[in-house]
Amino acid sequence: MTITITAFEKSPDGGKGLARDTRVRWALEEVGQPYDVRYVSFAAMKQPAHLALHPFGQIPTYEEDDLVLFETGAIVFHIADRYPGLLPRDSAARARAIMWMFAALNSIEPPILDLTIARIVERDQPWSKERMPLVVARIRERLQSLSTRLGSTHWLDRTFSAGDLMMVSVLLRLRLPGILDEFPNLADYVARGEARPAYQRAFAAQLAVNAG
Numbered sequence: 001m002t003i004t005i006t007a008f009e010k011s012p013d014g015g016k017g018l019a020r021d022t023r024v025r026w027a028l029e030e031v032g033q034p035y036d037v038r039y040v041s042f043a044a045m046k047q048p049a050h051l052a053l054h055p056f057g058q059i060p061t062y063e064e065d066d067l068v069l070f071e072t073g074a075i076v077f078h079i080a081d082r083y084p085g086l087l088p089r090d091s092a093a094r095a096r097a098i099m100w101m102f103a104a105l106n107s108i109e110p111p112i113l114d115l116t117i118a119r120i121v122e123r124d125q126p127w128s129k130e131r132m133p134l135v136v137a138r139i140r141e142r143l144q145s146l147s148t149r150l151g152s153t154h155w156l157d158r159t160f161s162a163g164d165l166m167m168v169s170v171l172l173r174l175r176l177p178g179i180l181d182e183f184p185n186l187a188d189y190v191a192r193g194e195a196r197p198a199y200q201r202a203f204a205a206q207l208a209v210n211a212g
C-alpha cells in the first residue's frame with residue numbers, strides 16, 4: 001500500500017509551511033506512515049487528470065490504493081481513523097478530538113481565510129481599508145474565546161490529537177500578520193505543536209521543495 005499526496009510544485013510561501021499539504025504530511029509523520037508526493041503546477045491543477053482527483057483543482061489530494069480523497073479535514077480524519085496515534089481510544093475523548101478538528105476548520109479557519117482574501121484579492125478595492133478592522137476583529141473575537149478555553153493547558157483536550165494538529169495548522173497562518181502573538185497562550189500552543197518531531201519532519205520535507 002502506497003500513500004501519495006499532491007503538493008505545489010513551488011509553494012507561493014517559499015517554504016513557510018502554510019500550504020495545506022503540510023498538515024497532511026504532519027498527520028502522516030505522526031502516525032509513522034511513509035508517503036510519496038506528486039508535485040503539481042498551478043496549470044496542471046486545472047487539467048482533467050488532476051480534476052479527476054480534486055473537483056476544485058486544488059492541492060492536497062490523497063491516494064491510497066483505490067481511495068482518492070481531497071479536503072484536508074477528510075484526509076487528516078482518514079489518517080487518524082486508520083492509523084493509531086492521532087485519536088484517543090476512549091470514545092468520548094475521540095468524539096471531542098473530532099469536534100476540535102471541525103472547530104479548527106469551521107470556526108477558526110474561515111475568518112483567517114477572510115483576512116488572506118482581504119489582504120490579497122481585495123487589496124485594491126476602494127472599500128478594502130475600511131473593511132480590514134472588521135475582518136481582524138472577527139479573528140480576535142474567535143481567538144479570545146479559544147485562548148480562554150485553552151487557558152494554561154498544553155493541548156485542547158488533555159493529550160495531543162488530530163484536533164490539535166488541525167488547530168495548530170490553522171493558527172500558524174496568523175503568525176505573520178502578528179495577531180497570534182496578541183494571545184501568548186495560543187502562541188505557546190502553536191510553538192508546542194511546531195516543536196513536535198513529526199511536525200519538524202513535515203516542515204523540513206516541504207521546505208526542501210519550496211525554499212528559494
Ligand code: GTB
Binds near residue numbers: 018020058059071
Ligand atoms: N478546503 C480545502 C482543503 O482544506 O483541502 C482547501 C484547499 C486549498 O485551498 N488548496 C490551495 C490551492 O490548491 C493550497 S493551500 N490553491 C490553488 C488554487 O486554488 O488554484 C492554500 C494556501 C496557498 C498558499 C499559501 N501560501 O503561499 O502562503 C498558503 C495557503
